[in-house]
Amino acid sequence: MRNLKRWQRTLIIAFALLIVIPIVGFIVLGLMPVPSDTVLPDDQIIVGAQGKPGAVGGIDTNFPKVNALDATDAQRDLGKMLFFDPILSQNHAMACASCHQPPNGLSDGRAVGEGINGVALKRNVPSLYEVAYKSSLMWDGRADTLEAQITIPMTSADEMANTPEQIVKDLQGVDAYKELFAKAFPDAKEAITFENVGMSLAAFERSLLAHNSPFDKYAAGDFSALTPSQRRGFALFRSGATSCYKCHMAPTFTNGKYEVTGVPDANGNMTDEGRGGITKVATEQYAFIVPSLRNVALTAPYMHNGRFATLDEVLDFYIKGGGEGMKIDVPTQSRFVHAFEVSAQEKQDMVNFLYALTDESATPTTPSSVPSGLTVPTHDLSPAFETAKQINAGGVAVTQRAPMTLTVTPDVTIQSVVDTAIAGDTIEIQYGTYNERVLIDQDNITVRGIPNDKGEYPILDGKMQFSDGISASGNNFLIEKLAVKNYKGNGIIIDGVTGVIVRDIYVENTSLYGIYPVHSTDVLVERVEATKIRDAGVYAGQCRKVVLRNNKVYGNVIGIEIENSIDSDLYDNHAYENSTGIFVDLLPQLPSKVSLQTRVHENVIENNNFTNFANAGEIGQLVPEGTGILILGGDDVEIYNNTIRENRTVGVAIFSTATAFKPELIDIGPNPERIHIHDNTYTHNGYDAAKQLTDLGLTGKDVIWDVSNWDMRIDEPNATSFPPILPASSWPDLSRKAYWQIVHFIVTKLG
Known part of the structure; x- marks a missing residue:
């Protein structure tokens, strides 16, 4: 009898331990520290238009702080x-x-x-x-x-x-x-x-x-400070086609970073290790600091080794694609250095713009003598000073009149009419086909196509001869009722603008993006039809307060993309037959280091199984075919009430940006945090997963989470998923953290 009681006590204790130990262990796991990305203070968040009130076209005129205490x-x-x-x-x-x-x-x-x-x-x-x-x-x-x-x-x-x-x-x-x-x-x-x-x-x-250049006067609102050529050159300089502005942005015209451009020495080789010689970091081999371009016209020859004698030669180097374009092996060349095409006039426009960064008033005077009594070095004045005066002397006075409606007829170019516009004008384009690139920098401009009797829009056809169809940089810009097709860069790019409306546009066959608002605030893109785009049909990058709605996107690499932006709504869109339907991402090596507050809802996202045909080296190459919605590093994303069906790889995927980039390139918090996915309808997703997924040992599902961060709420009880159990809103934080510790260990250590 005593033995029986002893065995009973033993069994009770053993049973209690079997229950208590896992519970205690689970609680301990839930209390363990979990990784969290660094939260940037508000004053370090650079998203949306950065221009001061009154600045032209959202140009950032806010100079940074001087790098030392005040001197006397x-x-x-x-x-x-x-x-x-x-x-x-x-x-x-x-x-x-x-x-x-x-x-x-x-x-x-x-x-x-x-x-x-x-x-x-x-x-x-x-x-x-x-x-x-x-x-x-x-x-x-x-x-x-x-x-x-x-x-x-x-x-x-x-x-x-x-x-x-x-x-x-x-x-x-x-x-x-x-x-x-x-x-x-x-x-x-x-x-x-x-x-x-x-x-x-x-x-x-x-x-x-040097802050009193013609460009500075223009940026402050004086349109007569630049010539028409210089204004066109600036639009090209800041366009996505050239990417000059990625490294040389206003107001200092340098990003202060090190970049590898592949400049060879006189023998056609790269022998100077640059930053890599200091840090011994492989990715910084041949990297040099990005210089300011202020007064650049006065400082020939150019580059770290003086390789190029003129600004024309510098532009030729970048037009060809940097070192890679010169057939030099540059494995770490900056992704912003890529080949592009411009006409002879466009190249001259860019050179003329660089002269507009000249401020001769800033030249220090040479003293006639110095305290030591030694000979003061003197030098002849560079001819570039006189050239700058001549190039910068052709500004055209702005017409003083009330805003009006200007009409473009098929026998003239759109640009010729745009050049006569003032702030507040409406430009109406009669039906016809126009083969050109259009640059608009005035504020409060409306561009409106006038359809023909069949309802067909006027056509802007680049014939793959121009980079961008329309490039706009003026605030409060509205464009509607146009067909834009066949451009090597973007269909419509709007950069640095507060107040953007793009609607009723058909865009087809561009090599970068179809509709591309970037660095802008208060953006609305609606009723756009985008197809055959080699990256994203509709793309909002580094913007604030964005609405993308009622768009139809198909046959693109990415249907709709929202990148490094804050406060975005994507709804009532139809994304089908793309490689990836909707892409919410936080990418590294950009001025904006955050992706916050994105809501994706009431969309139909179906059959996004199109072959990925993105250009080599472009971000679009990252997305796997057969993906409905992909979150890559974005935070505060809510996905709900969408219809997601027939996407062969996955319905919704949540991944860290760290899975797509080398560690040394990650300058953002890469892990997706505070994600809530709920009340979506899934049908037949993940039936034939793309190679990117199968290489990870995964099969297709409705929802796939890479377990890179614990802060997920995925309320999709009827969805197939990886992991098989997903953390839901009903779980307390402790449970979600503990569960993450377990699955993260399994995936990273055992998987």
Whole structure:
């Protein structure tokens, strides 16, 4: 009897342990830390139009903060004297201004710099304009402050070849410098120090700003500041076809990053490792800092090695596709450097625009003498100054009249009428076929096609000879009732605009996007029919407050895409026979680092099994054929009340951006977070999964989640899925976290 009771107690304890231990373990798992992407503060979120009120076309005119504390006028004045004084060099014959020459745009007009005693240096002398905003100095970024950078040439054996001790000794021997240093640093125990030399030079160099160019006047609302050619050139410069603006964006015209463009040396090879020589990171081999383009017309020759003598040569290099276009093996070439086509006139328009970044008023005057009494370096004025004056002198005065309706007839070009428009005009296009590219930069413009008696829209046909059909950058832009087809870039691109309406458009056969609002705010795209697009039929990128509704998209790589945007509604669309129906993504290496608050609802997404025919190197290549909806890294996404059927790979897929890009390229929080999927209708999805999925050991399903983040609520009890059990809204956070710990371990460690 005692043995029986003992066995009973043992069984009760064992049974209790079998229940208690898993429960306790589950609770422990739920309390364990779970990964979460970094939340960006609001002041670091760059989404939507960035222009100040009154700025033209959403151009960002908000200059960043200067990279140091405020300096005094006395320090700047001292710095200017030191800048022009050869006393800082070992042989007292070379000053900072010997290389950074005011008459040559603060460069020296040579392919590579010339050091002490005529020694040829390794790289081109960079201009000093806009260094106030830089946090990476030198072509390879070896210095992170201007003060640190300044010490390098003074002490380099090939440049000024001096020592800190000798510089201080020489300055202490000049009475005038004793007075200037005492005035600049009145509280210093020792005013003349090597550190204070650097601080003074930095204070002066931070004053070298060029913010009064014709472009700046145009950006502030003066349309007469640029010539028609320069306005067209700027539109091309910021277009998706050229991608110049991806790295050289306003207001500084640099993104401050390192890029690999594939510029060869004189022998056609790449031997200078650039940033990679400093970091030893493979992806940074041959990468160089993106220079500011302000006053670029004054600083020939160009690139880190002075390879190109003119701006025409630079453009030719990029038109051909950078180093890859020159048949050089550049495995890490920037994805923004790709071949594109422009006419001879369009190329000249772009060159003319670059001259519009010239601000001659910012050129520092050369002093007649310096405190040391040594010879001040002087140089002849570059002919580029006179060329800039001539090119920038042709601005056309804006007509003063009330807004009106302008009519385009088939015997004239649309652009010729657009060029006569002012803010507030309506441009009506009579039925016909127009073979051109149209650039619009005025605010408050309406472009309206007038259908024929059969209801057919006027046709804008690029015949695959132009990059974009219509490129618009003016605020409050409305376009409707046009057919746009056969362009090498985009059908319609709207960049940096507040207030966008695109409706009743047919777009066909473009090599990038059909309808493409980007960097814009308050966007409405409705009743668009898009087909045969090599990327997305309708694409909103880096926008804020977006509505995409009642669109019909078919026969594209991607039907509709919402990328790196905030507050977007996609509803009542019909996406069918694309490779992927709807794509919600957060991509790296873009100014916008977030994708938030996207709602996808009341859409019909069916039979998206079309062969992926995206161009090589484009993001569209990522999407698997047979996908209804793909979330790649997007956060705060709600997908509900959609009809999702006959997509052979998957109905809805949720994946981390990290699955599609190399780790060194990920500069965003890659994991999808706060996803809610509910009340959708699924029919016959996942019956023949694409290779991208089967290579992962997966089969097709209605819903697939890659378990990259725990914060999912998937309320689809009747859907087939991977994992077989999905976390639902009824689960408490602790349960969802614990479940994620289990399935994440299984998938990543055992799978």
